[in-house]
Amino acid sequence: MDNEKIDKIIDKHHCEASSLIQVLLEIQSENHWLPKEALERVSERLEVPLTRIQHIATFYKAFSLVPKGRHEIHICMGTACHVRGATRILDTVQDLTGIKPGETDSNLKFSLQTVNCLGCCALGPVMEVDGKHHGKIAPANVADVLKKYD
Amino acid sequence: MSGIILEIDGRKFEASEGMTILQAAQKLGIAIPTLCHHEKLEPYGACRICTVEAEIRGWTKLVAACLYPVEPNLIVRTRSEKIDRIRKTILELLLAHAPDSTQLKELAKEYGADRDRFEKEASFCIHCGLCVRYCAEIKKKNAVGFVDRGTRREISFIPEIASKECWNCKECFPLCPTSALQAAYVLTEALASSLHSFVHEG
Numbered sequence: 001m002d003n004e005k006i007d008k009i010i011d012k013h014h015c016e017a018s019s020l021i022q023v024l025l026e027i028q029s030e031n032h033w034l035p036k037e038a039l040e041r042v043s044e045r046l047e048v049p050l051t052r053i054q055h056i057a058t059f060y061k062a063f064s065l066v067p068k069g070r071h072e073i074h075i076c077m078g079t080a081c082h083v084r085g086a087t088r089i090l091d092t093v094q095d096l097t098g099i100k101p102g103e104t105d106s107n108l109k110f111s112l113q114t115v116n117c118l119g120c121c122a123l124g125p126v127m128e129v130d131g132k133h134h135g136k137i138a139p140a141n142v143a144d145v146l147k148k149y150d
Numbered sequence: 151m152s153g154i155i156l157e158i159d160g161r162k163f164e165a166s167e168g169m170t171i172l173q174a175a176q177k178l179g180i181a182i183p184t185l186c187h188h189e190k191l192e193p194y195g196a197c198r199i200c201t202v203e204a205e206i207r208g209w210t211k212l213v214a215a216c217l218y219p220v221e222p223n224l225i226v227r228t229r230s231e232k233i234d235r236i237r238k239t240i241l242e243l244l245l246a247h248a249p250d251s252t253q254l255k256e257l258a259k260e261y262g263a264d265r266d267r268f269e270k271e272a273s274f275c276i277h278c279g280l281c282v283r284y285c286a287e288i289k290k291k292n293a294v295g296f297v298d299r300g301t302r303r304e305i306s307f308i309p310e311i312a313s314k315e316c317w318n319c320k321e322c323f324p325l326c327p328t329s330a331l332q333a334a335y336v337l338t339e340a341l342a343s344s345l346h347s348f349v350h351e352g
């Protein structure tokens with residue numbers, strides 16, 4: 001992500017230190033992760049010490065300091081999904097993508113994450129890809145869903 | 151007479167507005183243990199070892215002496231069975247993280263804290279924030295900060311700033327109640343220099 005894009009986001013927030021989290025969120029959603037250079041740029045322009053930015057960027061799970069894939073897979077491991085076979089869904093996704101929760105594949109295609117409840121237990125087991133929910137999913141259907149992303 | 155009259159351990163004291171219980175007690179020569187407090191820094195209230203009983207209008211509550219501002223007719227007890235028990239437990243929890251800290255060991259002796267009560271989880275840092283706050287508030291360098299949260303929270307130096315600023319300062323070292331800070335610094339230094347030679351050779 002180049003400085004120009006970062007500056008645009010910062011300018012949108014009038015360079016205000018109080019908008020730090022908002023700025024970081026926008027960089028995160030555009031770039032999928034927060035590279036060190038981006039944090040340095042934000043620190044410089046908002047005049048917020050890097051230590052503070054680092055603290056915030058590591059505090060919230062919404063931020064990632066390591067590269068993330070183009071598509072984010074979330075598998076719900078909440079109680080309802082768990083009893084309806086979430087583990088088998090997770091196993092299948094791991095087999096298909098070759099990555100474990102918290103990891104990203106080398107082509108930066110998928111990142112995998114388990115979550116504890118997506119708030120739609122009646123649809124369990126749920127797999128979410130880029131914010132789209134795939135409810136009542138069976139291990140056999142996982143491959144079909146993942147095929148749609150490139 | 152604009153002073154605020156309060157009582158600490160049975161002794162009357164006239165404090166001025168905005169003073170904390172800790173400051174008032176210090177004026178009276180009454181010792182309250184502290185770990186995260188530093189007179190030059192903003193109050194932080196992280197360690198809670200300074201917990202005292204504060205009685206106001208017949209109600210007693212437990213407060214952090216380093217944060218709590220004096221108020222009229224406040225009655226403070228700095229030692230009681232309850233206070234001692236609380237401090238003992240806090241020390242035992244902290245000792246699980248930094249079993250060899252001299253400061254903690256001394257306090258442990260006073261409060262009868264058992265160093266081995268809780269399973270060791272030697273992270274060495276007790277999150278007092280002295281190093282972080284000193285660097286930010288006094289030196290204004292922000293070379294060291296906290297990262298992560300909860301049980302995974304730890305201090306972290308920014309290598310680029312540390313390699314420029316820390317060598318000639320190191321004023322935070324003696325503030326640390328454990329040896330975590332120095333260890334983290336030495337590690338950063340090693341990382342920074344290996345990075346340096348890596349960049350230059352590569």
Ligand code: SF4
Binds near residue numbers: 274281326328
């Ligand atoms: S490293 Fe030492 S001074 Fe810094 S927060 Fe941890 S215990 Fe406190």
Ligand code: FES
Binds near residue numbers: 194198216217
């Ligand atoms: S000295 Fe009061 S909370 Fe640490």
